[in-house]
Structure formats: C-alpha cells, structure tokens
Amino acid sequence: MADELVKHTCCGYKWDGSSEWITCHKTAKYNWAGKWYCGIHDPVKVKAREKKRNEKWEEKYSEQKRIREIERVEREKNNRIKKAMEHFCERLTLEFMETHKAFEWIKLKIWRKGSDNGNDKD
Ligand SMILES: [Zn+2]
Numbered sequence: 001m002a003d004e005l006v007k008h009t010c011c012g013y014k015w016d017g018s019s020e021w022i023t024c025h026k027t028a029k030y031n032w033a034g035k036w037y038c039g040i041h042d043p044v045k046v047k048a049r050e051k052k053r054n055e056k057w058e059e060k061y062s063e064q065k066r067i068r069e070i071e072r073v074e075r076e077k078n079n080r081i082k083k084a085m086e087h088f089c090e091r092l093t094l095e096f097m098e099t100h101k102a103f104e105w106i107k108l109k110i111w112r113k114g115s116d117n118g119n120d121k122d
Contacts, residue, residue: 012041 008031010024028036032043039045 008036010038010041011035012037012046014041 008028010026010028012024013021014024016022024038024041026038026040028038030037030039030042030044037043
C-alpha cells in the first residue's frame with residue numbers, strides 16, 4: 001500500500017535539447033529489475049523502437065544498394081554502347097574516306113576522259 005503512494009520517477013536518459021543527456025524524471029510506470037521507467041523509456045518499447053529504426057535503416061540501405069547496382073549496370077551498358085559507337089564511327093569514317101577517295105579517283109578519271117574526248121572533238 002505504501003509503495004503505491006510513492007511516486008517513482010523514470011531513470012531513463014533524455015537529450016536536454018542542446019548539449020547533454022539528463023535523467024528523465026517523468027512519473028514512472030514500469031519497473032524492470034528494480035529500476036523505474038516512464039512510457040517513453042520503458043526498455044521494451046525502447047528496444048522495439050530501435051529494432052524498427054534498424055529495420056527502416058536496413059530497408060533504406062538495401063534500397064540504396066539496389067539503386068546503386070542498377071546505376072552501375074546502366075553505366076556499364078552505356079560505356080559499352082559508347083565504345084561500340086566510337087568503333088562504328090571510326091570504321092564508318094574510314095570507309096567514308098575510302099569511298100570518297102575512290103569516288104574522287106573515278107571523278108578524276110571521267111573528267112580526264114571527258115577532257116580527252118573534248119580534245120579529240122576539237
Ligand atoms: Zn523517462
């Protein structure tokens with residue numbers, strides 16, 4: 001009976017909001033191993049909150065990891081495409097230059113033939 005009249009206060013710690021951890025001192029509701037805790041600092045609830053926080057963090061972390069992996073694969077794919085494009089452009093340029101050279105050569109031939117014919121006609 002007497003014990004019920006005694007107001008126990010929480011022995012949990014809380015952040016004072018600026019520089020240090022101070023004892024909670026709220027009216028305690030739970031007794032764990034001889035220590036009293038309020039609704040906020042009840043070790044069971046604290047543990048549950050921590051677990052939830054860890055799970056959330058892990059979820060977030062694994063999500064970030066997943067995104068990073070997608071980005072990495074995407075980057076590799078883009079690099080491969082870029083390399084292939086460069087290679088293709090190089091070949092295309094070379095082929096174009098070859099074709100251009102051949103075309104110029106043919107043009108020169110025709111022009112010479114044309115001017116030869118012209119000379120013949122004159
Ligand atoms: Zn407390």
